[in-house]
Amino acid sequence: MSNETTGTQTVQQGVERLSKKDLTQVLLRYVMSAQICFNYETMQSAGWVWSMHPAMKKLYPDDQVLSEKYKSYYKFFNSHPWFGRLILMAALAIETTRDPDATQTAVDVRTGLMGPLAGLGDSIVWVLLPTVVGAIASYSALEGSLVGWVMAIAVNILLWLVFWRLSYTVYDKGISFITEKSQSLAHLTDACAILGIIVIGALTVSTVDVHLAISWTVGDLTQNLDELLNGILPSFMNLITMLAIYLGLDIKGMSPGKMVWIVMIVAIALGAFGICA
Amino acid sequence: MFNVFQIVVITLFTALMTWHKYNLQILYYAQVVGIGAFCGLVMGDLNTGLLVGGTMCLMSLGLAGYGGSSVPNYQLGCIAGTVFAIGMGQAGDEALSTALAVGVPVAALGVQLDVLGKMSGSFFIHRAMACSDNCDWKGMATWTWASQIAMLGLNALPIAILMTAGSGAVEMLVNNFPAWLSTGLNVAAGMLPAMGFAILLHYLPIKKYGYFLILGYVLASYAGLSVLAIALIGAVICVYVFQDLEKDSAMPAVAVAGGDMEDE
Numbered sequence: 001m002s003n004e005t006t007g008t009q010t011v012q013q014g015v016e017r018l019s020k021k022d023l024t025q026v027l028l029r030y031v032m033s034a035q036i037c038f039n040y041e042t043m044q045s046a047g048w049v050w051s052m053h054p055a056m057k058k059l060y061p062d063d064q065v066l067s068e069k070y071k072s073y074y075k076f077f078n079s080h081p082w083f084g085r086l087i088l089m090a091a092l093a094i095e096t097t098r099d100p101d102a103t104q105t106a107v108d109v110r111t112g113l114m115g116p117l118a119g120l121g122d123s124i125v126w127v128l129l130p131t132v133v134g135a136i137a138s139y140s141a142l143e144g145s146l147v148g149w150v151m152a153i154a155v156n157i158l159l160w161l162v163f164w165r166l167s168y169t170v171y172d173k174g175i176s177f178i179t180e181k182s183q184s185l186a187h188l189t190d191a192c193a194i195l196g197i198i199v200i201g202a203l204t205v206s207t208v209d210v211h212l213a214i215s216w217t218v219g220d221l222t223q224n225l226d227e228l229l230n231g232i233l234p235s236f237m238n239l240i241t242m243l244a245i246y247l248g249l250d251i252k253g254m255s256p257g258k259m260v261w262i263v264m265i266v267a268i269a270l271g272a273f274g275i276c277a
Numbered sequence: 278m279f280n281v282f283q284i285v286v287i288t289l290f291t292a293l294m295t296w297h298k299y300n301l302q303i304l305y306y307a308q309v310v311g312i313g314a315f316c317g318l319v320m321g322d323l324n325t326g327l328l329v330g331g332t333m334c335l336m337s338l339g340l341a342g343y344g345g346s347s348v349p350n351y352q353l354g355c356i357a358g359t360v361f362a363i364g365m366g367q368a369g370d371e372a373l374s375t376a377l378a379v380g381v382p383v384a385a386l387g388v389q390l391d392v393l394g395k396m397s398g399s400f401f402i403h404r405a406m407a408c409s410d411n412c413d414w415k416g417m418a419t420w421t422w423a424s425q426i427a428m429l430g431l432n433a434l435p436i437a438i439l440m441t442a443g444s445g446a447v448e449m450l451v452n453n454f455p456a457w458l459s460t461g462l463n464v465a466a467g468m469l470p471a472m473g474f475a476i477l478l479h480y481l482p483i484k485k486y487g488y489f490l491i492l493g494y495v496l497a498s499y500a501g502l503s504v505l506a507i508a509l510i511g512a513v514i515c516v517y518v519f520q521d522l523e524k525d526s527a528m529p530a531v532a533v534a535g536g537d538m539e540d541e
Contacts, residue, residue, distance in 0.1 A: 035299040037405065037424035039398025043345055046402050046421045047300075053414060063412035070409045074402075078345055081302065118344065126341040127477055130306045132511075134338050135504045137307035141331030144324050146314060152307035160303050183526055191519035193481045194489050198511040200339075200474045200481075201493020202504055207335045208474070209467030234498035241468050246475040256340065257388035259472055260349045264381065267468050268461025276464045 015058045017096055020168065023089070026055045027167055030088055034081035043078035048088060055092055069095075069103045079114035080121025082163045087113050089167045090175035113175065116182070120189055128196040129155060135203055208238040213277035237276075278364040278448065279440050286319050288437040291356055292429040298352060299428075309334035309355045316356055320363035328369075329359045329376040332466065333384070339473030343480065345395070350387020354380035356436055361447055375451050377462045381469070383435070390431045397427035489514075
């Protein structure tokens, strides 16, 4: 789209397509500000608008137009920040068409994608992988070594860079090349969930550490309740603790914030009365 | 107990890590270990830093702010715990007890700080929006970033206060810590990792795949394998299941396409 002369004045048209450099600038801003100014009304929209601004200014040099568009982009947005990069790139691709309804379309796409992609990002990027590599890094640290941590960070950086690369592809090809694979992504989430569940089963044994301190003496024989129960099922009290907290979280009005205080109070009471050690 | 250099570096580090935790996330995995190590280095005892970092990282596993929720802030807890354990000249198990006594309550209070920080965001977003309405792009950027003063301040200031005005009080508290309370906190340290796992399980398809818990449990308890070994076995199963699911869903398409399985 070149600058067309209409009447006497040249209408500012802006660039036809965003260059790779423009996209890099947006990405750099977005990774710095994905959840900046987080609030309970619009959640992550502030970082989004600030990040897209340099590119939008190139597409739409007219400030009044931009101001109107940002009214829509400032509305509620909340997704996984890594997937947020891809959604932002998809929105810019739509804005590049300069369709009169581009912003409406982009915001609709954004709203449609933010939930499913947040689910994927939360479960794989934020939880399953960090739990697996975090456990390995923790045990390595307890032995005085940073090897596990280096490994965890390597996984982190690698995945982070994959999302960075993908962002450019989304601008060029549209988000459809990801949404078309929605079934594969669902399969990936399922498969990774299995990995997570296996590791949680293992961590219940190795990381949770709850023991009963109750013992009694019959004749010369001292019986320890903890050993007795572990003889029936290894890590017996760990399993009970997991089950109790799992069910406790289902209680109406319970939140992780409240649960951490409850666990602390219960633990201190159990320790003080000599039931646990 | 702390010199000026340590107070300044740890406070700035707390602010930086708070920003990083929400935004950049490039050193996000096992970050509590990294935080423990860094604080250990600044305080001059890397080993204690790793011990506290490793212990508190285990408590943090499975916790993430899903959908804008607030969870215990073990990053903050680890910073407070590590600097006080080392600052009081302790090492080994004694240092860990002190770190837990200081760090776990700080981590729990982190939930409230996070909520306050996110509530403060409303003030800044409305200023930024008003600037945008007036095409004042500089003001928009300024108000957007100004929100970090509140968010980072809410996390970093308590650490700075604890290390300066509060250090005497914390030291007195730790030194006069009743035995029953330290026993209780040790019990809590053993129980708290279960909370992250229990939250995580609520987000996983337990009804569909819950029986895999038994596999992990058996491999860790009866077979006595390490977490890395079990994670590798899990990864193999993960790949197998993924391919199987893909194959099943590809079946009808394959019939139409005449058995071309190789297309990407």
